[in-house]
Amino acid sequence: MAEPSAGQGRLLFYGHQVETERANQVKHRVEIEWDGDRHIGETTAADLPRPKLEAVASATLKAVEQALGKKLEDGRRAVTLSLDGVKVVDAFDRKFVLVAVHAMAGRNHSRLSGTTVTDESTDRAAILATLQATDRWVRGHVD
Numbered sequence: 001m002a003e004p005s006a007g008q009g010r011l012l013f014y015g016h017q018v019e020t021e022r023a024n025q026v027k028h029r030v031e032i033e034w035d036g037d038r039h040i041g042e043t044t045a046a047d048l049p050r051p052k053l054e055a056v057a058s059a060t061l062k063a064v065e066q067a068l069g070k071k072l073e074d075g076r077r078a079v080t081l082s083l084d085g086v087k088v089v090d091a092f093d094r095k096f097v098l099v100a101v102h103a104m105a106g107r108n109h110s111r112l113s114g115t116t117v118t119d120e121s122t123d124r125a126a127i128l129a130t131l132q133a134t135d136r137w138v139r140g141h142v143d
Helices: 049-068 122-140
Strands: 012-022 025-034 037-046 079-091 094-105 108-117
Touching (some): 025 049, 025 122, 049 079, 049 122, 079 122, 094 122
Antiparallel strands (some): 012 025, 025 037, 079 094
16 A cells, blocks of 8 residues: 555545435535545435434445545446444543444455544534545545
């Protein structure tokens, strides 16, 4: 894995919107910035606590994949990020969101994780934990 150059920035969080899609379903839209460009990931889920948390993390991963933008000759993405799980955990008298991600590039597979305190909301914490899990790995896989 290549080391990131000094000019490469971090994955930056720009916004999160939630819309009611249909009865009992919500759409999460996450916007990030990478290398000066904005990227959006969207996912729809049941309007229940666990599926909503998984959807916001998955939307974040879609935005990160879009930011990488590499595709193979047959149109498949060169990098795949897959949510392994997201969970709210209690520790040290606080609530944290813990995210686990599988990152695949060619034949290489990495297990990534990130965690963030839920100061504002669990959705925001899930986004930030997902970006924390993927940021260093992404910077190491940019050509």
